[in-house]
Amino acid sequence: MIPDYYSIAQVADILSVSKETLRRWDSNGTLVPQRHPDNNYRVYHRSQIEHFEQAQLLFNSKWDEEVTIKPDRDYKLVELFAGAGGLALGLEKAGFQSLLLNEFDRHACNTLRANRPLWNVVEGDVANVEFSKHRDQVDILSGGFPCQAFSYAGKKLGFEDTRGTLFFEFARAVKETNPKVIVAENVRGLLKHDDGKTLESITNVIDEIGYELVDPRVLKAVFYQVPQKRERLFLIGIRKDLAPFVKFNWPSPYTRIMTMRDALKKGDLFDTDTPKSEGQTYPKRKAxxxxxxxxxxxxxxxxxxxQREYMKKSYFLGGGKTGMARRLSWDEPCLTLTCSPAQKQTERCHPEENRPLTVREYARIQTFPDAWIFSGPLTAQYKQIGNAVPVNLAYAVGRSLVALLNDIEKLNASSKPLKKESEIHKQMALVV
Incomplete structure (x- = not known):
């Protein structure tokens, strides 16, 4: 149910602006909060923000409709750079079956095997993995290849020019398996990495190997039933013989913003409070x-x-340094998790207790189920969780991918055969 009133923190998240911006709008009369009729807190009524595009997406969401999407048949998945399984688990929840998952990190591989003994987990360097035996059996090939710069020689780069990068291995896997759809996720920074040249090269290669790229989009996890302000860039490519006949629709947002209370306490997200688990600790004085x-x-x-004692020399430097000595709030989403909850520059202190978040608290914020166990030493567990795609974000994207593949299935089932790619190109040339 969509509420009538929203706190200042909630409106900042919904509109993707800072609280400072809202304070400025309050001062100049652009958007002035009112008093809640029950508790006198300063809040915004739904009518005050519904003209904003971001709020309209939330209020007019098709989430309840999309959550009912099921695959018309068993869709097959190959995933590279699988990590601890956040993306794979979300896609599994949407209805995908994994044919192969590749990951280099041994602790992450052990995590995948411990939770899904029947998954085909291939441990080791992706450059040594042969994908050809899965050719024409794969519906989706997915993976979050690391963001790497390419070498330039004053020309647009093609597939062979990216050799030696992990993106090259992703593209090679695509060429060898010939999936209907490809999914790549990455950090938001890829958009501007190397002045945009990295993304340009990736786009060129995706086109060269036979896929039409949907306009890339940064998805904010906080809109997809994830209690965390994490952003991920998604690249969706549809094979060119299919692309003219179908359209990919990005997932609708959930009807409200989840908070730390949703993450760690019994409620809409989880049936119980967070189970006890290991966690890092602070030195006595820091606590x-x-x-x-x-x-x-x-x-x-x-x-x-x-301030002077804690910040030391940083006290005299510019910048807000808002991650330092940061305590989370029950009534707001978590800040983006890092690979270590106790780092001074990116503090993630529990809302009430004077300690970092535990492993299970970390996992909940990434929307892993409590039954999903993590292998390796404590530092490795934090790293696996911190690097993961939030499960519920992957689930939302997965439902949109299932809808796309269902449409492709309808094409295949129709009596009218698909045009060959060469015929499509000829017609396009005639139009030009």
Missing amino acids: EILAKVPQGGYWRDLSDDL
Whole structure:
């Protein structure tokens, strides 16, 4: 159910603006909060924000309709750079069956095997994996290849020019398997990496190997039933013999923003409070200082003497450094998780207790189920979770991919045969 009133923090998340921007809009009269009729808190009524495009997407969401999407047949998946299984688990939840998952990290591979003994987990360098035996058996090939710069020689790069990069191996796997659809996810920074040249090269190669790229989109996990402000760039490519006849539709947002309370307490996301688990700890003095930081606060909420003690030389440097001595809030989503919850630059302190988040709390914020166990030492577990695609985000994207493949199945089932790619190109040339 869509609520009538929204807190300042919630509106900041919905509109993708900072609280400081909302304060400025309050001061100049652009958007002024009102008093809640029940508790007198300063809030915004739905009518105040529904003219914003971002809010319209939320209020007019087709989430309830999309969550009922099921595959018309068993769709097959191959995934590269699988990590601890966030993307694979979300796609499995949407209805995909994994033919092969490749991952280099041994602890992550052990995690995959421990949770899904029947998955075909191939451990090791992707360059040594042969994909040809799965040719024409794969509906989706997915993977989050690391963001790497390419070498330039004053020309647009093609497939062979990217050799030596992990993206080359992703593209090679595509060429060898010939899937109907490809899915690549990456950090938002790929959009501007190397002044946009990296993404341009990736786009060129995707075109060269026979796929039409849907306009890339950054998806904010907080809109997809994930209690975390994580952003991931998704690249969706449809094979050129299919692309003219179908359309990929990005998933609709969930009807509200999930918070730390949703993540760690019994409620809409989980049936119980977070189970007890291992976790890192703070040194005694650090814990004493963080005890002075209020929920949602950071180092600037400390007294000046404690600011100087905690920040040391950084106290005199510019920039907000808002991740330092940061305490999370029950009523807001978590900040993007890092690979270590106790790093001074990217603090993620529990909302009430004076400690970092535990492994299971980390996992919940990434929407892994409580039954999903992580292998390896504590640092390896945090790293696996911190690097993962949030499961619910992957699930939402997975439903959209299932809808796309269902449409492709209808094409294949129709009596009218698909035009060959060469015929399509000839017609396009005539039109030009």
